[in-house]
Amino acid sequence: MINFIFPLFGRFHPILVHLPIGFLAFGVILVFLSRRDTKEYLSAIRLSFLLGGIFATLSSVSGFFQYQYEGFTWDTVQFHFIFGWITVISSFGLFYQINRFNDFPKHFQIKAGVLFVILLFTGHLGGNITHGEEYLTEVLPPELQSMMGIEVNQEEELIIPEQGWEQLAYYDQVVQPILNQNCRSCHNPRNKKGELDLSTYETLLEGGENGAVLTGNSLENSPVFSRLILPKEDEDHMPPKEKRQPIEEEIELIKSWVELGGNLDSKLGDADITSETLEPFFYHEEKPFYPVDEIEPASPETLSQLKSEGFFAETVSEESNWLIISCLNFQGFEDADWKKLKTVQNQIVSLDLTGTKISDAIIDSVKTLPNLTVLKLNQTEISGANLSLLKENTHLKNLFLNKTKVTLEEIKSLEGHPGLEKVFAFDTPASESDFQQKFNFYLGIKKYELPPLPTDTIVY
Template identity: 30%
Template sequence: MIFLLNWSDISFLIGRMHPLLVHFPIGILSLAVIMEFGSIFFNKKELGKAALFSLYVGFVATILAGFSGYLISQGGGYSDEMLTPHRWAGISLAVLNILAIVLKTVFREKSWSLKIYLPTLVILLGVVLYTGHLGGTLTHGSDFLNVSQTGQTNQLNVNENFPLSDLPRPEEAYLFNDIVQPILHNHCGSCHNPQKRKGGLDLSTFSSIMDGGDSGPLDVNSISESELLRRLEEPLSSDDRMPPKGKLQLSNIQLELIRWWVAEKYPEDIQLKFMNLPNNIELILNRIDDLNHPVYSNDKLPHVDETVLTSLRRKGYGVNVIADGSPFLEVRFKFKKGETPDEIAEELKPVARHIVWFDLSGTAIKEADFSQFENLTRLNLSQTNIGDSVLKNIASLQNLEYLNLHSTQISSEGIQQLATLSNLKNIYLWNTGILPEEADWLKKRLPETEISLGVTDGS
């Protein structure tokens, strides 16, 4: 019950009501100005009386909104650069309101009164709009009225893959600038920006993130105690949850990308192609490619019966359709690392033509016939025991665009067999013993293919 609360609790509650209270003077005073001019132009005295009543109510509403605004500002987190003009604009609004009331009542019989009263109302309306604009900037950031920015944000809000979906070549992206920062801006920027630092935290730049908030600078060596990650992972009902309930939440994909950035100790200036991507991140990056691939548009292929998919899942395969309504499948290997069934190709034979994304990374696979997976466009064999013999049948996969062979047993003899894969866009060969000159040989035969040797690229 409210009478059991102390003053700090009450002031906190009143302050939190500011976004609600502030709309009353905006609407009432704007209506007062409209009615006053309407009474003059249409000679309606009733409108003049209603305008005066609205000015009285507007003044009370202005005082209440100003008081609640003062209380919420005491909690900190707002830039003085923006807060001070907003506060003085509110005070000016109250003064103009009083002046308009006095001119309308005390000096209404004076001949000069109307000449001052009408301009006062015009200025009053301007100050109402300006004060509201400053308040919106404090709440939503300085670009909240940017039409192009707003349109872009609305589009991004409905895309769980944002910002990856906006990157034409994700492997060229920088982890912080191109991935992490857009996510933080889209979901956290309205409360954590240079004008409004909730909790003393500004998430608009890399340096301001490193500076931290009221709890101190960010400690890159205490990953398990990351305050940023803790708040993002809090239950939605928790008061510590960020973004709070009612705000646009991060998707699972976006949260996974932030977790990866934290686990990598918050790097700023590094491209994805120079990083050793965990399997989950590779899978996320794989998903963002345009699904308008010629193979994917094949509407003659029948959908796989759900009982077949259920049977495969019971055997440990992660099997999912790549998009709603599509007959094509993504297959991941869900066994523990090092465990591999003897007959992968045989077990997947019923759905071989349906598989377009196949992830066997981290398994103990040595041999498998991939030639039956004729529609395969993505194959991840990283950190496995495969050798050159497997590449013989991979060379027949003319739809293959992505091939990850990092940390495998392949040699230069093996990669020579891949020279016929004209559709290949990306191949990862780091930690394989493949020399730069051998990679250059393959590059000459596949000039459109990005060949990555990891940190040795370009050295």
């Protein structure tokens, strides 16, 4: 009837360990605040070491019972257990000295400092048992870990190709990367928490101290899955709530693999997996919008001169030398004014000539901009007679021709442009055309009308 007492007392260990830490740390602090010629804090220090020793004893005893009844191996707890008792002996030793002499013995500060180091080391060993040996270091940058002599095993995130994913080896190329990211920090050859190693398929099949973690075709009998879906507050939930948690799609992939039999032979395409489930893992290459070439910056004097002429001239960002040039405040700009931009023609990536007095001849000048990416010719008199020359602007991606005289035939001359992605030609002769042709770029010519909003009729 009373057999539960020792296991219950063992479970108080995580609570009891905080008491000696607090008392002893407080005592050590008072020791260093005290002067040898005063006994102001002597009684408090004596009491701190006494209570610290008593609760360190209770913590060590409860830790022993937790080791006995909770399934920990001796190799896992031995140094924590030994240093726990060293802490007990040291605490009572310092209490005996300061109580016996009713004064600060010789080198007492050094002895108190040593006790504090022992206390920290004992607590660190306990933290390793509960959170894993890499608990403190795993959040450090890889470079710093390497400097500390720690072997860095950076687990790459799961990446799945958008084409041909059906042929991926389900375990090796999908499940194992998920386990590496979410489970391997605690379940690897060096840190086999619960005697479980999830670094390979063979060790996964071996299971841990509680038995097998995978039973093919049985989700309920496969803790490698079932523990993932437990509430985070559940003590059996894995990974521990303070660790990185797998996303919903990763859990779904593990579930489908177990349902397939949990073997090495299955392919990802064998499972009832949709592309929506795989979307978070598809590799999407982020291409920079502007050219990646390095370019000399325009001089401050040149930018100042352009601004005095009426141009808006700014860099794309503080880290970039590419320029955005706009004639928003220089509506009188005409073809002859192009010479004012020649000094920065290599830096211009965005040029806005909206509402200016340019003609089709300006295209001959625009084609000389080697890095032009965005060109706005809106509300001008151009007809697009020589738009095909813009094919020489190989970096051009977005072209705006709204409210011009450009026809669909002129826009067709841009077909095959090496970089063009979008052309906008609203309120132009091209927008009045009925065409079926598809281009290698997006063509926006349809008129869009927004529905009226209630706020449109409010009088302020």
